[in-house]
Amino acid sequence: MSAAVIEARGLTKRYGDTTAVDGIDFTVGAGEIFGLLGPNGAGKTTTILMLLGLSDITSGEARVLGHNPMREPLSVKRLVGYLPDTVGFYDTMTAAENLHYTARLMGIAKRIRDDRIASALARVGLTEVAEKRVGTFSRGMRQRLGLAEIIMKDARIAILDEPTNGLDPQASLELLDLIRALKAHGISILLSSHLLDRVQSVCDRVALFNAGRIVLMGTVGELGRHVLGGGFAVEVEAESGDGLVKRLSALPGVRGIETPAPGRFRMTCDRDLRAEAAAAVVAAGGRLRELKLDEPSLEVIYTRYFQQAAERRQGEARHAA
C-alpha cells in the first residue's frame, strides 16, 4: 500500500450521552477503494462528515491529505469530492446550470469552466440531458450528476455515501463501473454502504462497522480467512456415481462435506481442490455438471462474525457463572 491519503486515529463523535462513532482507526491508501460497510446507524455517515469537516470531532484525530479537517476545512474541501446519501440538486435548474453554480463555488476559472463541465458530463454519460431540468432526472441520473461534480472538481479523493442506495440493478452496475473508472484515473475512493454484496466487487479493502466501532478490517479475502477459518468452499454438482460422498471426503485436504441437495456436494477444504474433485467424480463413473469455487462473501463473513461474537459472549457468561 502506498502513502495514506486519509488517516483516522481514535476518531470519536458523541452526541450528549450517545456515542455515534467510538474511537475508530483506519487509513486509506493512495489510489485505493476503501469501503465502510455496516448496517444503517452504525456511524458511517458521521465518520464521513467528520473527515470533511462538516461535523465537529469530539476526540481523536483525522488527516486528509495531510490537512486537519477541523482547522483547515477549506483545504480539505478543495481536494475532496463528496457525493452525499441521496444527493439533491436544484430541480428548476438544468444539469449544466447546477454544475455551473458549484464550479463557481469551487473557484474554477471562468475560461475553463464550460470545458470542464462538458467533459465531466460526457464522462458520466449525461451530455444529452445537460440542458434538461434536474427535476426530470431519475435517481440514477442524479447520482451520476453527483459523480460528474466530483470529476469536474478534479478531486484527489472521492467520498461516496451509499452511492448505490435505492438504485435498480442496472443503474447500480453502471454506477459501480463509473466508480472503477474514477479509480483508474488515480482518484482514491472512500465509499460507504449497507449493501455488502454489491460493493464487495469494487472495494480493495473494507472496514466493517458495528455500533460505532470498526469490528473487522482488511481485504475481503483476509476477512474470510480470519472469520471463516481459512477455508475454500468447492461446490460440486454431479449425476449418479457411486459413493461420491465417500470418495470426495477422502480427498486429502478436505475438512468437511455437506449435501445440501441430492447430487450437490459442498466441500470445505484447505486449498482449491476443484481439479481433484473433478477427477474423483469421473473416477466414480459420475457425470460432472457443475464445479465452482465459492469466494467468501462479505454477507457470510459479517453474519458469521456476529454469530461467533455472540457465542464468545455466551461462553464467557458460562465461564463467569
Place this chain on the structure above:
Amino acid sequence: MRREGSPWQGLGVVMLKELSDHLASARMRVLEWLVVLVALAAVYAAITQVRDATAEDPFLFLRLFTTARDPLPSFVSFLGFLVPLMAVGLGFDAINGEHNRRTLSRILSQPIYRDALLFGKFLAGLITLSISLIVLWLLVIGLGLLMLGVPPGGAEMGRALVFLGVTIAYAGVWLALAMLFSVIFRSAATAALVTLGLWLFLSVIWPALAPAITQALVPSNDEATLVITAQMLARLSPSTLYGEVVLALLHPTTRTLGPVYLSQLQGAVMGAPLPLSQSLLVAWPQIVGLIAASILLFVGGYIAFQRQEVRA
C-alpha cells in the same frame, strides 16, 4: 486558533444565485403585483383627500405617504404589514429548503464556510426587498408629481429618502427573523407559520398588551411611570419602533415620541416643524433599535446554523 481562509469566500456566488432565483420566482411576480396595486391604491386615496385639504401645508408631498381615506389605510400603514409579509415570504425556507432538497451537504462540501451561504442568502433577500421598495417609492413619488402638480421641496425629499432607508432596515428585521426560524425548523411550513404568528403577535397583540402588563406588574400610582414603562415594553416590537420613526420623519412637527413634561415646552413654538436633523435625532434611538434588532436576529440564526448538524 484561527480558521484558515476567508469567511466571505463564495459569498458573491451564493448571493448572485439566490438573487436570480428570487427575481425569477413566482413569489416575485406576486410581490410585483402587490407593489403596483398598493402604490395605486395609496396614491389614489391620498390624492383625493389631499386635494380637499389645504394647499398651504408646507409638507404637502409627505401627506401622500401618511394620509388615509376610508376604507383604505394610508401608504405607511400598508407598508407596515406588507413589508413583513414580503420579508417572511422571501426568507422562510432559506435554510430548511436546502435541507429538504438535500442540497445543503453537497453545497457545504464545496470550499466555502457556512457563513457565506447564510449571509449570501440574507443579502440576496435584502437586495430583492430593497428593489421592490425603491420601485414602490419611486412609483408613489412619480404618481404624486403627476397628479398633484406640485414639486416636492428639498427637505421633503430628504425625509422621504430617510423614510425609504428605515423601511429597508425594518424589512431586514423580518427577513432575519424568518431566516432564524428557517434554520431552527426543518419544515418550511412550520417556519412560515411560526414567523407569521410572531409577526401578528408583535404588531397587533403586543402593543395592546404592553399597558395591561404594566398595570399588572408595576406597583406605582405615578401616571408618568406607568406610561413610560408601557411605552418601553411596546418598543420591544419592531412594528412599534417603525411606527414611531415614521411619525417623527413624516410629521415634521413631532417633537418627542414619549410623554412631554411641561418644563420641556418652555419656549417651544407649538406647531412649528423641526428641521430634518432634529427629527432624525428624535427618532435616532428607534432607528438604531431597528438596525440592532436585525443584526441580533441574524447573529442568532448564524449561531444556530453553525451548531446545526448537516445530515438529514
